[in-house]
Amino acid sequence: MKYMLLINAGAITGEGSAADCDVQDWVNFDKAVQDAGIFVSGESLADLVTATSVRVAADGSRTVVDGPFAETREVLGGFYVIDVPDLDVALDWAARCPGARGSGSVVVRPVADFGA
Amino acid sequence: MTVSSAGGSEPSAAGPPPVPVETVAGAVESVFREEHGRLLAALVRRFGDLDLAEEVTSAALEAALVHWPVQGVPRSPGAWLMATARRKAVDRLRRDQAYAAKLALVRVDMVTEVPEAAEFPDDRLQLFFTCAHPALPEEARGALMLRCLAGLSTAEVARAYLVPAAAMAQRIVRAKRKIREARIPFRVPGADELPGRLPGVLQVLYSVFTEGYVASSGPLLQRVDLAGEAIRLVRILRRLLPAEREVTGLLALMLLVHARRAARTGPGGAVVLLEDQDRALWDGPMIAEGLALVRVALTGGPAGPYAVQAAIAALHDEAASVSTTDWPQVVALYDVLLALDPSPVVALNRAVAVAMRDGPAAGLAAVDAVGGAGRLRDYAPFHLARADLLQRLGRLVEAVEAYRRALDLAGTDPERDHLRRRLEGVGAQVGRLS
Incomplete structure (x- = not known):
């Protein structure tokens, strides 16, 4: 079963990148996910200042705006998709993720299965 | 003259009369209430799906209602229900291969062999942990436990919580959907996880109990049923985890509090405070059982929070009146509890005990200290x-x-x-x- 770990950074620096983030912790976590053979995909997202939002109205007209900026305290900073047997295992991996510490949090979402 | 047994409708020695239908229905109901949780848990383990397990558990009961009045109640009703439920599950999976595939059962044949009348193992422990899983909404956990392990119908659970039946049904359906779709596992946590997970299970059971003890809203102060169901569930849990002293402590606490139920309300359901309660109405045998359990829960290592709360309840139950209660000991136990659970509510209870020990002026100072900064506003x-x-x-x-x-x-x-x-x-x- 595939689960997406949405890694939210709590504290954001003035440049829009996650504060309290230790690179070595992330390297170690990434290696652990790879070594466990559960890695499906995963990316770290660029700083929030680079984000752009697109909306398309009913008439097909496109609106492009800068942002969104951090309206809430938490900002999506990256994600993993892992393939593990059940939610408890997914929660264990989420708990090992450096993004779950300090002011951050990891949201675990099962990936919808529409039957292959 | 022979001493007759309790029942008034014993079969005569001349031969067994036909069993009246209502007796069979009663037998089905009592067997079902007893066996429901075990049956469901065993089926969940077998098929890994709560909905299927519930469906065939109900179907097995309906079959019993049809067959038992004709064929008589089987010698081993639980095993009969189990065998019937399994057959129905296999039929269902044969008819619906897509569903079977979803449950990742490679071959339905795998589950066809049905050991008739064999004792099936008790798988209820894993169901306790699934129902109390922290990933489920808090208000669904107790309802799910009552539904799956106590065998209450959704309507009964709704009545117990004073919630409209449709709202309760939705709450339960949503929780079951999360179990299925997020794949919350049916498993007993390993020894290393147990200390982290067991308090969650106990907390759900205690919340069911307190919901029955002091309803959070509505016209009735006590709903004895819910408290009684919580006690029944903790007894089951204690049989499954006999070495866990906090389970024993929780059972002791519930019994020692529940023993006062008849004295807690007066005519018309009016509140009767501890100091005004007629202690002759307290349930002596229940207190005796609770006291014996408290001793077990307090022996063999540092006491957990439920054991300490049970010890406090025991001091109240053992006293002849409020004035002769051992308040210094009550305060001392609250100090222990406060160290384990530094919450303002515990601190308030301690302050009230201080008032009983040292008088109202000291008590008020303690209460106001706890309520400082508007914490308990x-x-x-x-x-x-x-x-x-x-x-x-x-x-x-x-x-x-x-x-x-x-x-x-x-x-x-x-x-x-x-x-x-x-x-x-x-x-x-x-x-x-x-």
């Missing part, structure tokens, strides 16, 4: 404790104010009635003085 018992102590100190105007605040916050009609009577009492005192 919206907690009715805090204002009631203040009101009571202010009244005893003769600070009546402040007492009226505090009673009014407690009245605004009280959850049930009997509590409100009680507070109104207290308020009238203080009001009369104020009137005489002015």
Whole structure:
């Protein structure tokens, strides 16, 4: 079963990148996910200042705006998709993720299965 | 002359008369209530799907209602129900291969062999942990436990929680959907995880109990059924985890509190405070059982929070009156509890015990210290404790104010009635003085 770990950074620096983030912790976590053979995909997202939002109205007209900026305290900073047997295992991996510490949090979402 | 047994409809020696249908229905019901959780848990383990397990558990009961009146109640009703339920599950999976595939059962044949009348193992422990899983919404956990492990119908669970049946059904359906779609596993946590997970299970059971003890809202103060069901579930859990002393402590706590149920309410469901309760109405055998369990829960290592709370309840149950209660010991136990659970509610209870030990002035100082910085501003018992102590100190105007605040916050009609009577009492005192 595939689960997406949405890694939210709590504290954001003035440049829009996650504060309290230790690179070595992330390297170690990434290696652990790879070594466990559960890695499906995963990316770290660029700083929030680079984000752009697109909306398309009913008439097909496109609106492009800068942002969104951090309206809430938490900002999506990256994600993993892992393939593990059940939610408890997914929660264990989420708990090992450096993004779950300090002011951050990891949201675990099962990936919808529409039957292959 | 022979001493007849309790029942009035014993079969005569001449031969077994046909079993009346209502007797069979009663037998089905009692067997079902006893076996429902075991049956469901075993089927969940077998098929890994709560919905299928529930469906065939119900179908097996219906089959029993059809067959037992004709063929008689089988010697081993639980095994009969189990075999029937399994057959129905296999039929269902044969008909619906897509569903079977979803459950990742490679071959339905795998589950066809049905050991008739064989004792099936008790798989309920994993169901306790699934129902109390922290990933489920808190308000669904108790409902799910009552539904799956106590064998209550959704309508019964709804009535117990004073929630419309449709709302309760939706709550349960949503929780089951999350179990299925997020794949919350049916498993007993390993020894390393148990200390982290067991308190969650106990907390759900305790919340079911307290919901029955003091309803959080509505016209009735006590709903004995819910408290009784919680006790029944903790007894089951204790059989499954005999070495876990906090399970024993929780059972002791529930019994020692539940033993006072007949004295807690007066005519019309009115609140009767501990100091005014007729202790002759307390349930002696239940207290005796609770006291024996407290000793077990307190022996063999540091006591957990439920064991300490049970020890406090035991001191109340053993005392002949409020004035002869061992208040220094109660305060000492609250100190222990506060170290384990440093919550303002525990601190408030400790402060009330201090008032009993050292008098209302010391008590009020302790209560106000706990309520500092507005921490318990919206907690009715805090204002009631203040009101009571202010009244005893003769600070009546402040007492009226505090009673009014407690009245605004009280959850049930009997509590409100009680507070109104207290308020009238203080009001009369104020009137005489002015």
